[in-house]
Every structure is written in structure tokens, then in C-alpha cells.
Amino acid sequence: MQKAVNMNTSLTSILSEYNFNKPPKLSQQQIETSRPLDKKNLAILGCGYVGSKLAEYWHKQGNFVTGTTTNYHRIASLSQVASQLVVMKGDNLSAIQFLLQNQDTIVISVAPPGNKVANEALYENTYLHTVRNLVKFLNQFSRLKQIVYLSSCSVYGNREGRWVDETSSVAFLERRSEVLYEAEKILLEKNNDKQKVCVLRLGGIYGPGRELIKIFGDLAGMTLPGRGERFVNWIHRDDIIGAIDFARLNQLEGIYNLVSDSPLTIKQQIEQIFSHYNLPSVIWDSSKRVQSKTVAAMPICQRIGIAPLASY
Numbered sequence: 001m002q003k004a005v006n007m008n009t010s011l012t013s014i015l016s017e018y019n020f021n022k023p024p025k026l027s028q029q030q031i032e033t034s035r036p037l038d039k040k041n042l043a044i045l046g047c048g049y050v051g052s053k054l055a056e057y058w059h060k061q062g063n064f065v066t067g068t069t070t071n072y073h074r075i076a077s078l079s080q081v082a083s084q085l086v087v088m089k090g091d092n093l094s095a096i097q098f099l100l101q102n103q104d105t106i107v108i109s110v111a112p113p114g115n116k117v118a119n120e121a122l123y124e125n126t127y128l129h130t131v132r133n134l135v136k137f138l139n140q141f142s143r144l145k146q147i148v149y150l151s152s153c154s155v156y157g158n159r160e161g162r163w164v165d166e167t168s169s170v171a172f173l174e175r176r177s178e179v180l181y182e183a184e185k186i187l188l189e190k191n192n193d194k195q196k197v198c199v200l201r202l203g204g205i206y207g208p209g210r211e212l213i214k215i216f217g218d219l220a221g222m223t224l225p226g227r228g229e230r231f232v233n234w235i236h237r238d239d240i241i242g243a244i245d246f247a248r249l250n251q252l253e254g255i256y257n258l259v260s261d262s263p264l265t266i267k268q269q270i271e272q273i274f275s276h277y278n279l280p281s282v283i284w285d286s287s288k289r290v291q292s293k294t295v296a297a298m299p300i301c302q303r304i305g306i307a308p309l310a311s312y
Helices: 011-016 028-034 049-060 072-078 093-100 120-135 175-188 212-219 237-250 266-276 300-304
Strands: 002-006 041-045 064-069 084-088 105-108 146-152 196-202 204-206 223-225 234-236 254-258 283-285
Touching: 041 049, 041 093, 049 064, 049 072, 049 237, 064 072, 072 084, 084 093, 093 120, 105 120, 120 175, 146 175, 146 237, 175 196, 175 254, 196 237, 204 237, 212 266, 234 237, 237 254
Parallel strands: 041 064, 041 105, 064 084, 105 146, 146 196, 196 254, 204 234, 223 283
Antiparallel strands: 002 084
16 A cells, blocks of 8 residues: 655545555656755655654654554644655555655564454565565665665574673574565665665664553562573664664764663663662562573664663
């Protein structure tokens, strides 16, 4: 499905005219009119938790921001943060082609719909089908200079607490992580001097509405297995946005891990959160074993000077 929405059009008329089976046929002149050539045209493929805030950030800077969603019911909220919206899915070739025209930068921030079970098939459809369709058209658009893809540190698998960096080999615990890596490879193969491809491997995302207290709060006073010594990888949503904009402005290419530059064990993190909210501590039972997980070393925050937030 595909539907382009000019934000000067009334929402009532937009919703009454929706026909997802017939994408609009726009001439090059119409596209150029809707996306001014004298501004930075920035596209965000997937305006979810991160993408919608990125759209707001860029829109406030005076850029012309085109965002996408798969749900036309989100038009009302997204119309406040984007210059233009396209209701589409990544398996629609004409929608992808339309989205790329006259863009300077595109950020791929797709994710499976929140109301569906994120099984392997859904992951493949969301990530692989989208990037395969996108790379088919990259050679057609010389104005496009920067592609940023949001991936995950989960591609490193379980390293039993050992440090990893961007040169470490991948090791998949499940097909979903393998799908993310395959999408990375498809895009990175298209990296060249004229179109830079930057992959940001994210830790767990927290921020407004996804505060760490909401994630860990139910553990207060509970007994958990192990000593709490495994490291955890988190990244604040606003730091992701800062990193994306840095990648755009500096035309970064290649792979970057994006996690907080203050490595904490799960025990240290929970203690900080619970102390802040005056909650009872977790009791750790070392007689019960728990598997360690990976921790990503040398995060992008350290290298490029993005100040990580310490919000709970």
C-alpha cells in the first residue's frame, strides 16, 4: 500500500480518500514541488518510537522531512512532526521508488508492527524485503548521499560477557538476529564514494515512555539467579537521534555500535534505578546460574563525543 500525504491537506479529506490498492501516480514535477530542491530533503522509512522523534528533530531544524508509516491512523500524530507522510509497506516497489526521489538522506528505522508476534517470517518481510527493494533504485537517484540503517547489537550473540567491537564476528542465537545482519550486508554492498551507507547497531532502547524503571520496576524485592555480573547494553532514544544526525552531517560509512559509554552490570544498573526511586533491592542467588550476554565495547558515543543521557 502507498499513499502520499501533503500536510496542507485536511485530515478528514485524507482519510476519506484512502485507497491502498492504487498508489498515486505523481509526475516528476509534482514530486519536485512537494519536496523543495533548496532544502535538505530527509526521509525516514519507519516513523516508530525512534523515527517519529527524529522526524520532529529534523523538522524543527527547517528540513523537509518525509516520513512513512504502515498505519493511516497515525497520520494525525505524525502530521505534527513531518512535512510529508507516505503510508506504505516496504514490499511496495512503487512506494519505495517514490520515497527516494529528491532525497538527500534516508534513514531505515523499520520494525515489525507492535501488535503482532515478531516471528521469523515477519522479520524477513519487515527488514529483508524492504532493503532488497530499496537497493534496486539507489542508482537512479544521484542526489541521495547518505543511507543510515538501524540494526542491533544482538548480531554478536552470546559472548559470555566478553567485550566486542565492530570488528568482532557475528554469532546468531536466533534467526531474527541473522535477518538483521543480512539486511546490513545488502546495504553495505552498495556503499560507495557517492552514496555512503552507515549501519548503527543499537543496544536496548529506552527513553520517554520507555523508562528503565518501567522495564525493571517489577523486579523490586525479588530474588534472581546469579550475581548480576553480566553487562547490559542500553542506549537512550535521544542519543540515537544525535548519532543519526552526526552520521548524516559527516557522511559516515561502515558499522558503529551505539550503546551507552558507561558500562554497567545488571546489578549496578538495577541498584542505581531502585535507589533513585527508593525501591527495595533485588536479592541475587549465586547458587542458581544464569547465562551471560554480550557487551559491546567502544561505543560510538565515546568516539564522536555524544553526551549520553542518564534518565531513568
